[in-house]
Amino acid sequence: MEKIVILTGAGISAESGLGTFRDEGGLWAQHRIEDVATPEGFARDPALVQEFYNMRRLQAAQAQPNTAHVALARLQRDFPGEVVIVTQNVDGLHEKAGATGVLHMHGQLDSALCSACGQRWPAPMRMTVGEPCPSCKTSTARPDIVWFGEMPYFMDQIFDHLVSADIFAAIGTSGQVYPAAGFVQEAAAAGAHTIELNLDPSAVVSQFDDTRFGPATRTVPVWVEELLAR
Incomplete structure (x- = not known):
């Protein structure tokens, strides 16, 4: 077989209609990769990162x-x-x-990940900083996306x-x-x-x-x- x-x-x-890293004028062009696609960027400004992926999640949900x-x-x-x-x-x-x-x-935009215990669950369309994990209740929810520097x-x-x-x-x-x-x-x-x-x-x-x-x-x-x- x-x-x-x-x-x-x-x-x-x-x-x-979903842009790539290299598209001029797209979502990625408005941000530095280090700010929105690294663990360090998330630690530095989680609100920026959550909003970036909220926008990407909305785009993906609307795309066919x-x-x-x-x-x-x-x-x-x-x-x-x-x-x-x-x-x-x-x-x-x-x-x-x-x-x-x-x-x-x-990873996947429609999935959320707990940084503390590794639990995954369906991501809401809009994730917020400090969202609690449904399993361990820790406020460490992040997009379930593999960022630069991660395996x-x-x-x-x-x-x-x-x-x-x-x-x-x-x-x-x-x-x-x-x-x-x-x-x-x-x-x-x-x-x-x-x-x-x-x-x-x-x-x-x-x-x-x-x-x-x-x-x-x-x-x-x-x-x-x-x-x-x-």
Whole structure:
């Protein structure tokens, strides 16, 4: 049974109206990453960080999956083998499109996390500073997001999938953030065929066997059709 492992990044959600780190004029452009995406930034100004993620949570809640998300959900449903989706995105659009079992390595906007006991619970649309944990009652609630300097989630599972993949695809990723940028090497070393689908070449494009460039809403559905027609 063939196994496909897919890594998705911000590029797949850009056409749903969700900006990337590098978009000019977007939400990220208004803040320094150190201020809103690090544990130190949260310790320094928790109100700023909570408000930043409140805005992102609202954007994600209003966004709709595009044809690339829908195509991957269809691949997962109709492919005769196994399809594992790993995402760097925190927007939940894969699930909105119908995907299941998605490994959110950078966390999820719709989840809250207790810094003290590690409890997770559904995040309200608007989180506030000092919100109590429903488990330990400590006022240390934070967005369940992996910030810079923190270890991504599900790494053991992800590497197990990478070394057993027949096909590894990276979609809409910059290739600049590790450990995700190193996934292609892991999969290739284990014998997987590797393909990058991206608007522009990533920083690690030379490591892929195959490349497709263009908007994800165009390249991903075509690739999925090819896989399902084999």
